Amino acid sequence: MSGTWLGMPAFPRNAEAALGNSRLRANLRKATHTIRARRAAGVDEMPGWAKLRARGAAVKDAALRDLDKHLLRAEEAVTTAGGRVHWAADAAEANTIVTELVKATGHREVVKVKSMATQEIGLNEALAAEGITAYETDLAELIVQLGDDLPSHILVPAIHRGRAEIREIFRDRMAAWGRPAPDGLGDDPRALAEAARLHLRERFLASKVAVSGANFLVAETGTLVVLESEGNGRMCLTLPETLISVVGIEKIVPTWQDLAVFLELLPRSSTGERMNPYTSMWTGAAEGQEFHLVLLDNGRTGVLADEIGRQALRCIRCSACLNVCPVYERAGGHAYGSVYPGPIGAILTPQLRGTATPLDASLPYASSLCGACYDVCPVAIDIPEVLVHLRARVPHPPAERAGLAAAGWLLDRPGRLRAAQRLAGRLRGLVPRRRLPGPGAAWTDTRDVPPVPAESFRDWWRRTGGEDR
Amino acid sequence: MTGRGSRERILARIRAATAGLPPVPDAAGPPPAPRERTEAEIVRTAELFAARVRDYRATVHLVAPGGVPAAVAGALAGRGARRVVRPGGLPVEWPAGDGVEFLADEPPLTAAELDAADGVLTGCAAAVAETGTIVLDAGAGQGRRALTLLPDYHLCVVRAGQIVPGVPEVLGRLDPARPLTWISGPSATSDIELDRVEGVHGPRTLEVIVELPAV
Numbered sequence: 109m110s111g112t113w114l115g116m117p118a119f120p121r122n123a124e125a126a127l128g129n130s131r132l133r134a135n136l137r138k139a140t141h142t143i144r145a146r147r148a149a150g151v152d153e154m155p156g157w158a159k160l161r162a163r164g165a166a167v168k169d170a171a172l173r174d175l176d177k178h179l180l181r182a183e184e185a186v187t188t189a190g191g192r193v194h195w196a197a198d199a200a201e202a203n204t205i206v207t208e209l210v211k212a213t214g215h216r217e218v219v220k221v222k223s224m225a226t227q228e229i230g231l232n233e234a235l236a237a238e239g240i241t242a243y244e245t246d247l248a249e250l251i252v253q254l255g256d257d258l259p260s261h262i263l264v265p266a267i268h269r270g271r272a273e274i275r276e277i278f279r280d281r282m283a284a285w286g287r288p289a290p291d292g293l294g295d296d297p298r299a300l301a302e303a304a305r306l307h308l309r310e311r312f313l314a315s316k317v318a319v320s321g322a323n324f325l326v327a328e329t330g331t332l333v334v335l336e337s338e339g340n341g342r343m344c345l346t347l348p349e350t351l352i353s354v355v356g357i358e359k360i361v362p363t364w365q366d367l368a369v370f371l372e373l374l375p376r377s378s379t380g381e382r383m384n385p386y387t388s389m390w391t392g393a394a395e396g397q398e399f400h401l402v403l404l405d406n407g408r409t410g411v412l413a414d415e416i417g418r419q420a421l422r423c424i425r426c427s428a429c430l431n432v433c434p435v436y437e438r439a440g441g442h443a444y445g446s447v448y449p450g451p452i453g454a455i456l457t458p459q460l461r462g463t464a465t466p467l468d469a470s471l472p473y474a475s476s477l478c479g480a481c482y483d484v485c486p487v488a489i490d491i492p493e494v495l496v497h498l499r500a501r502v503p504h505p506p507a508e509r510a511g512l513a514a515a516g517w518l519l520d521r522p523g524r525l526r527a528a529q530r531l532a533g534r535l536r537g538l539v540p541r542r543r544l545p546g547p548g549a550a551w552t553d554t555r556d557v558p559p560v561p562a563e564s565f566r567d568w569w570r571r572t573g574g575e576d577r
Numbered sequence: 578m579t580g581r582g583s584r585e586r587i588l589a590r591i592r593a594a595t596a597g598l599p600p601v602p603d604a605a606g607p608p609p610a611p612r613e614r615t616e617a618e619i620v621r622t623a624e625l626f627a628a629r630v631r632d633y634r635a636t637v638h639l640v641a642p643g644g645v646p647a648a649v650a651g652a653l654a655g656r657g658a659r660r661v662v663r664p665g666g667l668p669v670e671w672p673a674g675d676g677v678e679f680l681a682d683e684p685p686l687t688a689a690e691l692d693a694a695d696g697v698l699t700g701c702a703a704a705v706a707e708t709g710t711i712v713l714d715a716g717a718g719q720g721r722r723a724l725t726l727l728p729d730y731h732l733c734v735v736r737a738g739q740i741v742p743g744v745p746e747v748l749g750r751l752d753p754a755r756p757l758t759w760i761s762g763p764s765a766t767s768d769i770e771l772d773r774v775e776g777v778h779g780p781r782t783l784e785v786i787v788e789l790p791a792v
Contacts (some may be wrong), residue, residue: 139771170601176591189754195584224706248768258641264768271769301777308778313688313727324632329753339726339764339779345605346722357587364753365608368745373706379767382629386779387759388722394756395721407592418594475661546632 109183113258113445118470122443123435126449132440135270140431146380147428147484154376155234164373165488167366168422171327171358173411178327178360179403180245183388185330189392191399198406203234205402206319210240214351215316221334221341222246223321223435224262224425225404227352227447243285243311245340247304254281259450260441262427268440271295278303285349286311303333308340318344322355323424324370326403328363331391332401335374335384345388350398357403358421373486377426407460416497420455422487428453429481429491435474442464444471449483455494463502472498507547529564588592616790622706623787630707633762634775635783640768641791645734646672647696648786650731650768653677656784658695662686662728664720667700669733674723681772682720691723697780701759703750704740711785712747714755722758731760731780736788 114121126132151157171178196202212220218235220226220242232242232253245251250257251266255277266274274293282289287307293299321339324333332353334341345351361367375384394401410420430436430450440539441449445467446457454471463469472495481491504512511514518524532539539560543552570574614622627637628735640648650672653661661680680686680694691697700718701711711733713719725731741747764779775781 130725135770142771143767166601173595173598173601175595176588178587179591195581195587197583197586200585245778246768247766263772266768267771274769297772297774298776300769301766301774305777309692312778313692326753331753337764338766338768338777340777342722342726342758343778346726357591357668364743365748368748371744379773381773382632383705383710383759383761385633385761385763385765387756387757389753391756395715403587405587405590409587409594412591413594479600511766567633 113447116467117444118466119439119443119445119474120470122445122467123439123474126440126443127438130343130441131270132268133438135268136440137262138270139267139300140437143431147377147431148380150376150382153382154372159490160372161486162371163369164424164486165422167248167361167369167485168424169418171360171362171366172418172421174362175360175412178362179357181327182330182360183403186392186399186401187330189330191330191392191401194400194402194403196404196406199229201403202229202354202402203231206231206354207240208233208237209259209350209352209400210317211238213317217241217243217315217343218247218317218319219243219311219315219348220249221318221320221336221344222265223354223389224250224321224447225321225356227259228320228405229354229406231354231489243308245308245312245339246336246345247301247340247506250304250308251277254278254285257443259380259447260468261430262425262448262450262452263430264427266431268442271297271300278307282307310344310345312340312347315344315348317350319354320344320351320353322353322359323374323471325355325360326364326367327360329391331364333367333388335371335387336387337379337385339386342386342388344434345390346395347541348397350400350416352400352402354402354404357405358423374424374426375485377428377486378425383443391524395490411456411459414459417455417459417494419489420452422457422489423452423456424487426486428484429485432480432484433475434478434480435476439474444474446471451475451495452489455491455498458498463498469502472496472502505547521542528566528567530567532560533562533564536562586748590764609745611749612747619737619740619790621738623789625742626704626706626735626740627785628710628785629706630711630762630783630785631709633709633765633783634649635762635785637787639787639789641789645778645786645788646670649732649734650675650677652784652786653696653698656696656730656782658730658732660693660695661732662691662694662697662720662724664697664699664718664724666717666719667698668718671698672698684772685721688723688727691727694728696732697724697728698732698733698734699725700736701739704735704749705742705744705747706740706742710744710747711760713752713758713760714751715758716755722756725758725760729780730782730784732784732786733760733784734788737790740787 248266261267278289702714
C-alpha cells in the first residue's frame, strides 16, 4: 500500500483484492469483534441510551440549523480569549494557512495529535512539500506513518496490522524517524507501547509547534475539546509554544452543557469505555500559548445543502459503524479509498469529494443495506437511507438503465406484465440456466438465473378457479 | 492571513443551505439543578467513584476525615517516590515527608525537570462517580497542565464533596474559561488489536486518595 488514495480502482476491485489477504481478514475480524463486545457492554450499562442518542442527534441538528450564528459566536469567543481564527474554504486554503503559520514560528518540525480533518486535507504532505516535517504521535498513526501506509479505520488507523507486523515496522523504521526501537523488541502490546513512549519522549519535550484537530467546538464559550487515550494529545496541546487546530465547521455544539450528551455518547460508542483516559478542553490562548483555530469547510456546506445527505454531518467519528459492518469487516478500510472508510465513509466521501471517479461513484454500493450501522450510530444517522439516496445520484451503466426502464414499462400496466409473463413462459427453454449473456453476465457472476415458471401465478389462479372460491 | 473572503463565502453557503429550515428546539435542556446531598449520599457517590477508578486499574484509598496526610505519606513511601512535584495551594499540613523532597513550580520547572521527577501530588477541581473521572482546572493545588503530564506517577487527593454523580452535573461546576484536563485512569491505548494496554505517554500510574466526610 503506497501512501496515496489517488487513482484507486472502484470498491469492488479493492474489496476483491483485500478478501484474498487472509492475514488482513484475521486481523480485522479479531479487532472488530473485540471492540463490538466492549461497546455493547458499555452501552448496555447506560440507562436511557435511546433517549441519549436522540438528544445527541437533536443537538447536532440544532447546531447545523444555525451553523452560521454558532460559528460567529465561537469566533468571537476564541478571539476574546486571545486566539486567532482563520477560515478555509477548501483543503488547499487550509494547508496554505497552516503552512504559513508554521513558517512564521521559524520552526521546521511539528508534532501532531491524531486528526481526521488534517488527514482529509493532506496536511502532512503539504507541509513536507514546504520542508516541514510533521510527526504523528498517536500510536496507531505512528504505526501508519512509520510503515509508509494508509489509515484504514477512523479510531484505530492501524487496525489492519497485527502485533507481529507492528514489531517489524518499529524495528525496521523507528531509527529513520528518531530514537530507534529497543534491542530485542518483542510483540507484546505492552512492550510495543513502551517503545512508542521512548521513541516520542524527547520529541515531545523539545516540540515548539503542534497541530491538532478537535472533537467538539463549543459555540457559546469558544472551548475546544479533544478526547484521547494515550496522553500524546495532552503532550501536543500543552507543551508547545504554538498550537494550531484544524476543525471542520460541523464540529460545533451550541452550548457548554451540550457537551454532557457527547461525553456520554462518544467514549462508550468508540472504545466501549465509560470515559476515555484523557480529555483536554481549552479556550483561546491557554497558559501563554499562541493559539490558531482554522475552521474548515472543504465540501461540508455542500453536504449541508442536501436534505437527506446532511445528517452525515452529525457524525462524531466514533467508528462504531465500521466495527459492526459485515462489509468493512471483510474488505477492510483501504478498499474505501478515503480517510473515512466503512459505512460513514460510504456516505461522507461521495458527498465531500463528489462522484466523478469510479471509486467515489462505487461507494454508495459498498453496503448490503443491513442497517447494523444505523442501529449503533450514537447520533442516529440513517446511513442506509443516505446510501440509497446517493445511489440515485451516481451514474448508472447503460445496460442497467435500459433494464430498469424496461422493467418500469412492464410493471406500469398489468396487461403488459401478463403478456410478458406468458411470452417468457413459452420461451423458457431458451433462457440460460446459469449465466446470462452480454451485460447481464455481471449480474449472474454471483447468482443463478431464477427459473422461469411455465405458467404465472395469476394465470394459475384464474385457471384453477381461485377467484370463485 | 485570515481567509477573509472565505469567511464570507462559507457563511453565505451555510445560509443558502439552511434557508427555510424549521427551527430546532433546544435539545440538551438545562443542567441538572444542584441540590443538597446527605452525608450518606456523598459516601455512596464516593464509593461508586472509587470502584469506577479501580476498574481503570488505578489504586484508590478511601480515608476518614483528617486521614489525608498519613495516606499521602504512605502512598509516596509505597511508591518509593523521593522527588515529588507539589503545586502551590495544597493544604500546608500535607506531609513534607520523611526523605521526600517536594519541588515547587516557582520559578516554573522545565519540561526536563518535570520529566525527571518521581511523581506529582495534586488536588482536583471536581470528580465524576459514574465514569471514575477526575477533572483538573489548573487552579490552586493543581498547577499548570504539564505538572500532571510529565511525571510518571500522579497521586491525586479528592474530597468526597467534590464528587458528583454524572457528567451533566460536573459541567455545571466547571469554568470553561480555564484549561481543563479530564483524567479517567492512567494513560492507555487500544491501538494494538483493540486490546487496552495501560501506560503510554501520560503518567502510567494513577493513585487516588478520597477523603470521606465525617459520618
